[in-house]
Amino acid sequence: MMNKISYFRCFLIGTMLSAFSFSSLAQSVIIPIESKSNAIVLQAKQGSIPKVVYFGTRLPNKDEYSKISAQYRQGTDYSGIFNAAYTPSGSRNLIEPAISVTHADGNNSLDLGYVSHETRTLGNGVSETLVILKDPAYPFQVSLHYKVYANEDVVEQWTTIRHQEKKPVVLHKYASANLFLKANSYWLRQYHGDWAKEMQPEESKLTYGIKTLDSKLGTRAHLYQPPVFMISFDNPSMEDQGSVLYGQVEWSGNFRVDLELDPLNNLHITAGANNHASDYSLKPKEEFKTPVFLYTFSDKGKGDASRKLHRWARNYRILEGNGERLTLLNNWESTFFNFTETKLAQLLKDTRKLGVDLFLLDDGWFGNKFPRNSDNAGLGDWQENRQKLPGGIASLVKEADANGVKFGIWLEPEMVNPKSELYLKHPDWIIKQPNREEYLYRNQLVLDLSNPKVQDFVFNTVDGLFSMKNSPAYIKWDCNAVIYNAYSSHLSNQSHLYLDYVQGLYNVLERIRAKYPKIPMMLCSGGGGRVDYAALKYFTEFWPSDNTDPLERIFIQWEYSHFYPAIVSANHVTDWGKQAIKFKTDVAMSGKLGYDIDIAHLNEKDLQFSQEAVQTYNSIKHLVWHGDQYRLLDPWTNDVSAMMYSNDTGTSAVMFSYLVGNRYGDESKSPIPLKGLDPQKNYRISEINLYPGSKSAVDSNATYSGSFLMKVGINPVINSGRKSVVLQITEIKN
Structure with missing residues (x-):
């Protein structure tokens, strides 16, 4: 979130690069931000806030963008800034703001005037437009960033905020983007859910006023509501026709999306990190960078929008998005916490027999003083349980090698059980109010990743596994608790916790990927509790839901498919559901196939079918993973x-x-x-x-x-x- 030094900060304080085309005009200027098919057009005048004059399908003649505003006769905008590119609060604004601050002198008003803009080419059809805004009364600056992936018609938008006031400025709201859309009517397709009920869709016509989609859970923040949505114009969304906007906040913590239909029937989308309990005190010359808001627009329906987003994700965002994946056998549903080294050795032989690439050892392999024999103990004590695994992880890796398969392991490194050595040794590392009773979620609490010492602990946990001579080849990274009684012993300003926690998580993942760039990792959070494109920068796949009943999964996977390509959807054949194994396998094959069954319990024909299914999948997986x-x-x-x-x-x-x-x-x-x-x-x-x-x-x-x-x-x-x-x-x- 907060970068002390960045490329653009250096630019703003005086470093000029010849790659930029800089414009600082005294009269009105049109700023077209175009992709292959679409355009966002701003109109700016020196000292005045830039306005959005067009959002939609690209026009062949750029000169005609300046003619668009004159064609609308919607009524009177008393404020004159309904269509602001980034709406400030406290001055003449009458609608939901994108940014709200308290200056060092206590003034709550903000005005943002256009200073300049520039566009640079980043190569391969990617460009970035920067629009610089400044308050005329305060040394306070906002920069709007539009990163355009032209061939995929995808835009990433974010904001950087800095000032040179004498004391800190408090940021009360700090949206990443502030879109302004025009249509006769607008239909919102949003999602809700819970554990085992992820991605439940609901579509409704937006009415006047504000509709807010948000999360306040801190971690596993997407449990009740994911940070994705779509807006269709004039009609409910259709697969192959009609105009539709897909949006997502790229942020693994609390997010907020405000959808406001103003009195003139314009739709404002204000999206970014949730400012709930998260005022940020910004020091002089410090830079605050918001999360990214991602969107794509299509006038050919949901299917075209999905394929654009999928291609973008594979090409630019998902780790090894155009690469390969490992099929696996997981032990969880065949053993749960009850296993031995002997039992696992047999499962490794079953992995080879099935024909998949990797065996994944799930929860229960760690803890000695407080052994992990259930979910109420051991979490945080990442040492092999000597009773279950006398030979340790290394012996299992050797056994896997002997069977010609790889070995993977489950971790939940952000969490701790009160019944653990970590809890006893480092109570100051745990998020909990010092004067309130602990309230547990799944018998656990959350470690304070705003604390650099905790970040080191989590990194060292992963590094310790990967740096062994006989090391795992895969990690399933879980995150099962939300934040209750939010308090950090490390932070002096508690309103920074929700933001700094997520940034701490990203810091750890950056370090892991810097040292281990290719190790495949599954993003798991009790199912889809943390699925977004900021997190998928570090992971090769995600776990859509713990609900693996294939009939339920058809619906869950269908909705995820609007936003994520099949290569990242980990679909397992399990004992959930009463359907035949063929039905279960056919459903799982439509993404990244895996198994979570006891091979020894399959009858002869089911085993034969499963072995042949793995071979069949290997012949078509390139289409599923990389196809449209x-x-x-x-x-x-x-x-x-x-x-x-x-x-x-x-x-x-x-x-x-x-x-x-x-x-x-x-x-x-x-x-x-x-x-x-x-x-x-x-x-x-x-x-x-x-x-x-x-x-x-x-x-x-x-x-x-x-x-x-x-x-x-x-x-x-x-x-x-x-x-x-x-x-x-x-x-x-x-």
Whole structure:
């Protein structure tokens, strides 16, 4: 959050680089911020706050942006700044501000006038526009940053704040972005949930006033509400048509998004870190950098917006986004806390038998004075339990190597049980009020990552595992508690805790990635309690939900797919649900496949199917991980759900179909039109991942044109006897 020295700070205090094109004009200037298809256009005049005059599809002629404002006759804006690019409070503003401060002299007003702007090219279709604003009465400066990924139509926006007043200035609100949108009406698709009920959607028409989406949980901050949403213009969101904006706060802590429909029917989106209990005292010459607000816009519906965001994520954000992933077998549901070295050795053999890449040892491997035999003890004491693992982690790594598989391990390094040596030795490292009774979440408390000593402890915990001669090859990083009774023994200003905690987490992850840039890590937080693109900078995948019932997962994974590509969605075959193992596997295959079952308990045919399924998955995973995703049939409104992935040339694709209805006669009654193919090519369709002894109901000898498949479609023959079907679509080359 707070960078003492940054590239732009150096620039602002006088360092000029020739790569910048600098503008400081006395008259009105148009600032078009354009991507391949879209544009945000500001109009600025020296000393006055910049205004947003356009947001939408890019115009071929830039000169016409200056003509847009004159076409609106909505009524009177008494303040004159409804469409401010970054709305200050305390002066003439009449709506929700983006920024609110108390100056060193106690004045609560803020005015922001345009000083200059510049755009620099960062290469590969990426550019950054910087707009500098200053208060005419105070040495207080705000810089607006717009980082544009032109080819993907994605924008990252953030703000830096600094001043040269004699004493600290208190920041009460500090949004990352302040969008201004125009349409006849606006529809919000938001998400809510809880443990095992992640990503529950709700769509409604926005009415006048303010709708706030936020979190105040501190850690695992996205448990009740994730920091993602979408706005559709004039109609509820549609998959392949209509204008839609996807938004996300890239922040793993408390976030806040205000959506305000003003009296003139304009929509204001003010997004960033939540200022709840988080006034920030900014010292003179210190720089405050807000989290990033990410958004993309499409006039071709949700599907196009998703694919843009997925391509951006794979190319620029997710660790190894265009790389490979490990399939794994996890021991949790087969052993829980009750295991021995002998039992794990057998599971390692089962890992080889199944054919996956890695065995993951979950919770319960640590603690001696307070052994981790349940979730009420041992957390924080990261030494191998000598009774369970007399040979330690190193012996398990050797055993994994002997079986030709890799070894991974579970950690929850930000947390502590009161029943632990760490709790007894370092009570000052724990977030808790000194004068209030402890209130536990899942029998645990949160370590104070605002404290550099705690950051060192967490880093050293991970470093100690990775630096062993026989070290793990994978980490599952969990985070299961929220912050109660927020108080830091380290901080003198308690209102900094929520911000400094998250920055402390990022500091640790930066250090880990600097030393171990390639080690795969799963981002887990009791499921989707911490899933955002700031965190995914450091992780190769995330755990969408502890709810692995495949029917439930169809819906959860469907909603996540709007914002995250399949390569980061860790989908496991488990004992949850009463469905057949084929159905469970077909659902898990639509992301990053994994297993959490006891292989020894599978019957002969289920084991054979699972072994063949891993091989089948290996033949199609490049399409799932790196292909363009197309949502075909929505599970919320149909008896059958369908999704497909196609390569960028349209020569190969894979389609997943599932029965989600449970009424008599529910089945795929009509063909399902496909997407992402070449209408001029011819294709053959074959059913894959069949259960041993079963036959396909799909004719694999028939030939179809891409035009036929996209206009008419294919019926996968889903019914109560065929509840899931995976189809491979392959170009027939003459």
